[in-house]
Each structure stands twice: as structure tokens, then as C-alpha cells.
Ligand SMILES: Cc1cc2nc3c(=O)[nH]c(=O)nc-3n(C[C@H](O)[C@H](O)[C@H](O)COP(=O)(O)OP(=O)(O)OC[C@H]3O[C@@H](n4cnc5c(N)ncnc54)[C@H](O)[C@@H]3O)c2cc1C
């Protein structure tokens with residue numbers, strides 16, 4: 001690990017000033033950043049620890065919820081309002097990492113955690129994300145966990161956050177703040193596809209701090225989060241799906257579908273959603289939505305299985321959501 005300096009500001013103004021120092025980076029729970037520093041995939045010169053900032057509340061806002069950035073994953077998943085009104089979010093968070101990690105991990109840090117591509121963590125392997133221009137070892141390598149949608153020849157990594165997938169289905173926004181002021185970014189515009197610059201993973205500008213995630217009023221319908229992984233105790237998603245189905249009798253009034261583990265960002269399947277509107281509730285309708293969700297998907301060899309897995313997981317999650325209404 002490279003040497004670095006450290007400070008722990010107690011208020012927002014001090015934190016936003018400190019991040020202007022050369023090579024500075026925010027530190028929240030440290031559950032991802034410190035691991036990356038140990039393998040020198042991240043080499044900040046200065047850490048600005050934001051854990052003492054007053055950003056630990058979940059409050060009501062305009063019929064929805066405002067989740068401050070330092071709310072731990074445990075507290076977010078356990079919040080009674082989140083469990084009742086946004087159950088897919090609570091389930092997604094509980095499906096991530098282990099209990100101990102969730103106690104330490106924060107809302108802001110979860111959104112900015114970096115990919116779990118093995119080659120990104122291995123300094124002896126070429127990786128465009130770690131060293132731009134060096135190549136992508138996963139393209140011809142072992143790419144079982146890699147992307148089937150939205151990838152590029154520069155990078156086929158996936159974003160690992162479960163929380164972000166549920167937030168994409170819920171139309172959440174991310175509130176960010178810098179010395180220049182405040183702004184909000186739709187969660188679906190927050191993460192980027194790799195294109196030719198996989199090292200740039202979000203549309204966050206230098207010096208911007210995530211201050212909160214904003215949830216709009218809960219959407220009508222039943223919500224489900226379904227995650228498929230190699231190990232049940234804790235593991236990253238091979239494929240995950242946040243699904244919502246709103247029914248009027250046997251007709252589908254609206255649906256929402258977001259996938260994780262398939263792309264460099266949470267993947268909202270808008271065409272599949274549109275195809276369900278007005279359809280009669282049936283296995284065939286949900287199977288067709290699964291197929292539509294993976295339209296254009298491309299396997300890279302070891303991850304070819306993900307295409308069918310994703311289609312079936314979408315269909316299964318929609319079915320579960322519809323069955324909840326009947327229960
Ligand atoms: C063994 C293991 C298994 C895991 N499994 C899962 C899983 O299945 N699903 C899942 O979703 N996650 C999983 N995780 C990831 C875990 O959820 C993340 O490491 C965690 O959420 C990151 O939060 P943190 O507060 O520790 O962030 P940190 O490690 O402190 O920071 C991560 C990044 O975010 C930046 N940052 C943090 N807060 C802010 C802020 N407020 N504003 C701007 N920048 C900020 C930091 O600069 C850094 O770049 C796992 C982690 C481990 C170690």
C-alpha cells in the first residue's frame with residue numbers, strides 16, 4: 001500500500017475544502033476503498049474521512065424518503081418505512097455482502113464501490129479501468145462474471161451494487177454537493193457505460209460528495225428483488241432483478257424491471273416494461289418480458305449462460321411480484 005495522509009472533518013464545509021487537496025479521495029465505511037488501496041488499484045494521496053459528517057438520517061421528503069449518504073446498509077435495510085414502502089430496496093441491501101460488512105458500509109459508498117472483475121484487482125494483468133490503454137484481460141480471459149449488455153471492447157466489467165439496482169427501478173435520485181453548490185442526478189444517469197473510458201464510472205465531478213439518495217413516493221404495485229449468485233451466504237450477483245408489477249384485475253397496468261450483474265451500470269429494461277403495459281397476466285407475458293430485457297445481449301464465452309439466466313430471472317421475479325398480489 002502506498003503512503004497517504006488522513007483527516008476527519010467534522011462539518012460539510014471542511015470536508016468540501018479538504019477534497020480539493022492533491023490526490024484526495026473521500027473515505028466512508030472503507031469496506032471497498034481500503035481493499036483497493038491494499039492492491040494499489042486505488043492510490044489516493046489523501047483520505048478525507050466523511051464518517052463524522054451529519055449525514056446519518058432517513059427522513060420523509062415530498063411523500064418519499066431522503067436517505068443521507070452515511071446511513072449504513074444495515075440501518076437502511078431495517079428502516080420500517082423502507083421495508084414497508086420500498087421492500088425491493090430493503091431486500092436488495094440485505095442480499096448484499098454480510099451482516100458485518102453491512103454494518104460498516106454506507107449508502108454513498110455502496111453506489112461508488114468498484115467492479116469485482118478479478119483482473120482489476122490483479123496488478124500484473126492488463127486492465128483499461130486500472131491503467132487506461134493497457135488492454136482488457138477479461139475479453140479473452142475468464143469472463144464468467146462479466147457483462148452481457150452495454151459492454152465495449154475496452155471493458156466488459158459489471159457494476160456490483162445490489163442497492164443501485166433497486167434504486168434504478170424506484171426512479172431514485174442522487175444528491176451531490178461540492179464547493180460550487182448542490183445538484184441531483186437520476187440514478188439511471190449516475191453510473192456510465194464503459195465505452196472507451198472505463199476508468200470513468202460515474203457522472204460525478206471531481207470534488208463532489210454524495211449527500212443523499214432521494215426516493216420519490218412509492219410506486220403502486222408489488223415489489224420483488226431476486227438475486228442469483230454462486231454462494232447463498234454472501235456473494236455478488238451473477239444476475240439480479242428488481243421487479244414491480246401493478247395489476248388491475250388480470251391486466252398489467254404498469255411494470256418496472258432493473259437488472260444487476262449484467263452491465264457496467266444498473267440496467268433498466270424499459271422496452272420490456274413497455275411491452276407489459278396492458279397485457280393480460282400470464283406466464284407467456286412474463287417470459288416475453290424476460291426475452292425483451294436481454295435483447296441485444298452478447299456473451300463473451302464463459303458468461304454466455306447469463307443471457308438465458310437473466311431472461312428467466314426477469315420472468316421469475318415478475319411472476320413472484322404478481323403472485324404477491326394474489327396472496
Ligand atoms: C466480501 C464482500 C462482499 C460484498 N458483497 C456485496 C454484494 O453482494 N452486494 C453489494 O452491493 N455490495 C457488496 N459488497 C460491497 C460493499 O457493499 C461495499 O464495499 C460498500 O457498500 C462500500 O461502502 P463503504 O461505505 O465502505 O465505501 P468506501 O469503501 O468507504 O468507499 C467506496 C468508494 O466510495 C467513495 N465514497 C464513499 N462515500 C462517498 C460519498 N458520500 N461521496 C462521494 N464519494 C464517496 C470513496 O471515495 C470510494 O471511492 C461486498 C463487499 C465485500 C468486502
Ligand code: SF4
Nearest residue numbers: 117127136155156157
Ligand atoms: S473487464 Fe474492465 S475491469 Fe476487467 S480487465 Fe477488462 S478493463 Fe479491466
